[in-house]
Amino acid sequence: MSSLSRASARVPGRGRVNTRRPVRFTFDGRSFEGFEGDTLASALLANGVHLMGRSFKYHRPRGPISAGSDEPNAVVAVGSGPALQTPNLVATQVEVYDGLTAQSQNRFPCLQFDMGAVNNLASPLIPSGFYYKTFMWPRNFWTKVYEPIIRRSAGLGVAPTEPDPDHYAFQYTFCDVLVAGGGPAGLAAALTAAKAGAEVMLADETAEFGGSLLFDRASRIDGLPASEWVERTVAELKKLPNVRMFTRTTVFNYGPHNMVALNERLTDHLSTPNPATPRERLWQVRAKQVVIASGAIERPLVFEGNDRPGVMLASAAQTYLNRYGVACGRKAVIATADDSAYRVALDLLEAGVKIAAIVDIRPKPDSELFRKAKAAGIKVLVNSTVQRAHGSQRIHSVELAPVLPGGDVGEGKNYSCDLLLMAGGWTPSLHLFSQSKGKVVYNAELDTYLPGESAQAERSTGSCRGVYDLGEVLADGLKAGVAAAKDAGFDGEVDLPLWEVTSDAIGRGGFTGALPRRGKGLTAMAFVDYQNDVTAKDVKLAVREGFRSIEHIKRYTTTGMATDQGKTSNLNALGIASSALGRPKQQIGLTTFRAPYTPVTFGAFSGHERGNLFDPDRRTPIDPWARSKGAVFEDVSLWRRARYFPQPGEDMDAAVARECLAVRKSVGIFDATTLGKIEVVGPDAAEFMNRMYVNGWTKLGVGKCRYGLMCRENGFVYDDGVVGRIAKDRFHVTTTTGGAAGVLTMMEDYLQTEWQDLDVWLTSTSEEWAVIAVQGPKAREVLAPLVDGLDISHATMPHMSVVEGTIGGIPMRLFRVSFSGELGFEVNVPPSRALEVWERIWEAGKPYGMTPYGTETMHVLRAEKGYIIVGQETDGTATPDDAGCGWAVSKLKKDFVGKRSLALPAMQDPDRYQLVGLYTQAPQEVLEEGAQLVASPNEVIPMNKIGHVTSSYHSATLGRSIALAMVSGGRTRMGETLYVPMEDKVIPVTVTSPVFYDAEGARLNV
Amino acid sequence: MLLIRCPYCGERAEVEFSNGGEAHIDRPRDPMSLTDEEWAQYLYMRDNPKGLIAERWRHAHGCNRFFNAIRDTRTDRFVVTYEIGQPRPEVTPEQAAEAAR
Structure with a gap:
């Protein structure tokens, strides 16, 4: 691109960008200048760049067709580096700032020359359902060959590979009236609702309030240009204390019971954001009433080459011109089915853009605007339409042709141009209404779907419910604001502003489906869904192959399933399906709109809940002591527990063996606070x-x-x-x-x-008791001097007893219990004093060689004794008897929770899994927990499983491995040899009692 | 996110609550006198209506009390919430229609 053309696309005196604040940014490594207030798209267009991306499937060159969140084509990645790149943003929403770096996506090696474009040549071979039909065989080729290739060539941007350094916030709030959309209807509704006394929230997804008024140069409100009326109204709203206003904030989800989610983008438009400011904030708003003022989206026309750079929506060109001061071309052809395009033509003409022709498919367009365009000398072809756009990376001409009676198309003529604008009429934006579970209703007069009866406390206003005339839009907004405030409980008199509006008289228009085409058009690349590369013939093919429901057609062709949620494509797809099926549109229906309205970052959803804040980290009062002793920790539910205390040079097995022996021979100390x-x-x-x-x-x-x-x-x-x-x-x-x-x-x-x-x-x-377990033959000797005169002798305090007292003056509940099989005590003290008590016991234990131990040793010690762990030996299908605890079940009680079920026949089955011990025949072989047990080493697959290993350790005390298992009829199999089939061997094991150590319990009763 | 009226605390967001399954299923006074079939009926069989259901909720992150509610399973609209021990309230046709809307 020459520097001349780069400079010439700006139109002096037009637009709302700040020409005194130039900014430099890069796109695909090239440096460009834009102005503060530009989007990436407007700044690139100002530099004469239309080519901004490659398409998903065919890798066709693409430029922006819109100027807002409905953009399907200009999908880019912003930022650089493995953590900072954000993929899949649309250039029409990204705001430029000094230092912004952006890259196009979906191309290799570069945007201008993309190897993947070979798909375009092969496009007749890639119809809808191609992947389903083609990559079926051979089966094992899918994961190894097909999928990696398809994934590399298809797909959108590249996800960042490192943690996101930005931070995100979350806030929950309430309001009386939430207004979604800050265009004319939304501003009017917010103003009157606020004046009625309601707490109002007003959100708009763009950088400025005003919506269509920001590019409307024709209308006057109270004698003011529309944009000045916006400034006045915004200033008035800002003065009201009961109004909260949010720009760059998308209302993206309408949930049940008027819970509405907003995504506020706080720093993405800033060159040097304050590091204390979150990048985005997710709002969950419980609104008493919602006013949806989400506007309408202009429809593209479906014809061959409608995706070529230089083809865009008429309203987009108008927005680029009037909001950003950019002329998107030098010579334009405008293809329309709607009056609004004539105003675009007049605006462009006034800015010095040549209008080669307006081609209107309607036989007799007749409106004031039509006459004004004619009077301005613009060539208007009625009852005619566009056949094809020529050009690859930018259009150079288009073929226009008359529509003949009967629907065929006559001989065409080429018009040279570098800009082709499409005006297919307006599609009310029904996403939020549909998300609220409201049913949409077909309106024959407007030939589109409109909000029907509300399912929640909401109302739609303005063009999202088919009201297009500006005067009517403002009046509709005022009415919606008053009604919403009233339903929220504010029913006082409101002084309604009386605005005088002069604007273009808008007639009826619009077109849905594919434009008429000469011949059969089977090779035409006429796109319905640009982002997913779905063509008109794909939709027709789906119908030919038997798909009847629009939901099935959608899934088969993927139309409307891209990140833009079919904002520009749904109605055209419906129109094509309707004519292919020979059924009127209202009998086919729209597909379901799903949240989010536009993509939301994962960062916004996770909010504060990441890293250490993802889950609470519960620590015991002993945690700092354990850390100072070099403990290795493990997570147990939310708790962080010391697993073992390695000494220099020890691995886990060595540490656990040493800890186990210390408890068995002398005394150990264990933090059981998490109980x-x-x-x-x-x-x-x-x-x-x-x-x-x-x-x-x-x-x-x-x-x-x-x-x-x-x-x-x-x-x-x-x-x-x-x-x-x-x-x-x-x-x-x-x-x-x-x-x-x-x-x-x-x-x-x-x-x-x-x-x-x-x-x-x-x-x-x-949380009221910290628990210090002192276990081992020397436990009593350690504790006795510390417990302030309490008699803890075996006679006074036998196994399984509890006493209240003090330890060094600190209140204590002392339990004589054991989960190790040794003489043991559990000292319960208030957590605030626990560390103190722990250290006192530690000091007193030193002469006995007291050893701190962790959860791993605790597990080995209890397994040696055959004590179960619920959730390890049991799995939610084990009865007390299965788990070897039948002795605990009272025979005397008439009832307890579970008693009746234990009497069911299946619970008495002798083949139920029962707790047993296992010895490997090779004593040093440690089984894998979860390993399966079979009766014969020669079983053929599928083997008949008769049990599984639940716990398995090396026991230092016994000098060999031990395991606990649940085995079918296990207690009748004592001494039997069973087999553990592993990947590389079969391990023979002998069934034994689950109690491996001190079966008579002598060590407990000392 | 649903808005649920705890009879003790007032309207709170759904995240504060946990659902406790169908309401008004009394634990038999003398389970051992029941046949296996009767016990299985009590233990496992629950209605799964398309429409109004009476169900238990617990205000887990609030007062921690159980209460009952009548909800339309199609729309998730609540007709009424009421204290444990109270009989299932009558639902008028108007209330049912509003909940189904």
Whole structure:
């Protein structure tokens, strides 16, 4: 492009860009100048650049057809670097700033010469359904050959590969009236709703309020040019304290119960944004009333070459000229089916653009604008249409031809031009209304769909409900604002402004479907959906192949399924389907509009919830101590738990072996704070426990503990934990770490909804007690001097007992319990004092060689004893008896949760999976947890599985490996050899008791 | 996101609640006296109506209380919410039509 043409596309004195603030940016590595207020598209067009992208399937050169969020073609990536690039933005929405870098997409090696364009030559071979039909065989070619090639050549932009350094915000808010869209109708509605007293939010997706008024040079409101009226009205709104206004903010989702989502883009238009400002903010707005003022989108015309750079919507050219001061060409042809194009012609003419011809498909257009255009000397061909646009990377001429009676097309004539404008009429933007579950209704007079009855507290106003005349639009907006405020509870008198409007009288027009074409047109590249490269003949082909429903046609051809959501294409696709099916449009219906209205970044959806804020990180009071001792941590539900404490040079196996032996031989200290705890209190506490747990509680003495097992009503194990009776009416219940919340909920459920006769209170005390487990033969000797005179001898405080006291003056509940099989205590103290107590115990334990241990050692120790872990040995299909805990189930109680189910015949089946121990025949072989068990090593696939390994460790205490397993009829198989088939070998194992160590429990009772 | 009226706290967003399945299914007073079929009926069989359903909700991130609600499963519109223990309220044809709309 020469520097002459680059300079000449700006029209002095036109547009709202700030010509005193030039900015430099790059596109595909080339440097360009634009002005503050430009979009990337307007700045490139000002530099004479129309070619901005390649199409999805055929890699055809493409330029922008629109000037807004409906743009299907000019899809670009903005930013650079592996983290900062944002793909799939439309150049018509990206605002330029100093230093912006943008790249075209979908081309290799470059935009002007793209290898993929070979697809264009092969296009007759790539009809709709091509991929479904072609890549079926050979089957294994799909993942290895076809898919990688298709993925590289198709698809849009490239996703960033590194974490996004920007930050995003989320806010939840309320308002009386939310106005979606800041054009004339939206401004009027916001103003009157606010004047009625309602809290109003007004959002517009572009950088400025005003909508169509920003490119409307013809209309006057109260004698002011439309854009000045916008400034006056915006200033008036800004003064009102009950109005919140948002530009660059897209209302992208209309959810149930008037919950509306907005995406506010705060920094993307800035050269040097404040690092404290989030890049985007997602708003979730609960609005009492919603006013949809989303406007209308101009329809393209469907003809051969309608996608060539230089072909665009008439209103887009008008926007580029009047809002951005850019003439998109020097000589234009305008193909229209609507009066509004004549105003575009007059605007362009006034700016010095030559109008080669206006070609109007209507037989007798007759309006004031038509006459004005004629009077201005513009050549107008009526009852005629465009046949074809010539040119590849930019059009150079178009063929225009008369429409003959009967629908055929006569002999055409070429007109040279570098700009072809399409005006197919207006499509009301129904996306938000449709998302709100409102049903759209076909309007024969306007030949389009309009909002029908509201499904939620909303109303549409202005051109999105088919009102196009500016005076009527403003009046409609005023009325909508008053009505919305009234329905939100503000029904006082409002002083309605009386605006005097003069504007072009707009007649009826519009066209849907493919333009008439000479001959059969089977080779024509006439695009319906530009972004997904769907042509008119693809839609016809779908019908020919038997698709009848518009939803099926949509999916088969992918029309309307691109990132632009079919904003420009839906109605034309419907028109083509309608004529191919020979059924009127209203009998076919529109496809469903889905959120988001325009693409929203993943950053906006994740908001603050990323990195450390993705999930709460629960840490115990002992966490800093464990870190200082070099602990390796693991996540257990939301908790961060010390897994093992390696000494220099130790791996996990070595550390765990050392920790295990220390506990068995002397004493270990373990942080069990994460245990769930529930305080069950009240006169009926024991009865409540009787009903909730499988065990009996009535006879449990004060100061005693019992292992409690809880089932669901279906009889399967749900949770377990030691329960201490603190007083006659008070139980200290512990649960598994992950089960705490679920157990409390289940208890509350029964208490609130089934057993309202019981006088019981439930309180989560998980966060009120830190738990320090001291386990090992020396545990008592360590603790006895610390517990302020409490007698913790075996006689006074035997295994499974609990006592309240103090430790160094700090309140304590001391449990004598063991999950290791050794003499053990669990010291419960308030978390605020826990570290202090821990350090005191640690000091006292040093002479005994006290060893800190983590969850891994805890697991090995309990497995040696055959203690189950709910969720590891059990999987939601294990009864207490299956899990080897049948002894815990009370035979005396008439009822408890799960009892009736345990009596079902299937629960008595002798072949049920039962907990057993396994010894590998090679003692050092450690099985894989989850490995399957079979009866014979020679079984053929599919093998008959008879069980699986649930826990497997190397036991330092026993000097060999051990495993727990659930095995069909397991308790009758003691001594049997079973087999674990692995990928490369079969491991023989011997079934044994799940208790590998101290089966008689002698070490507990010392 | 639905707006749900907790009978104790007022209208709150759906994220504060968890659904507890069909309401008005009383746990049998003496489960052991039931046949297997009767027990299975209680345990597993639930209605899945297209239209109005009475269901349990819990204000999990609020007062943590269970309550009942009548909702139209087609539109997710709530007709009424009410405290546990109260009988299922009568729904007038007008209310039903409004919820179905």
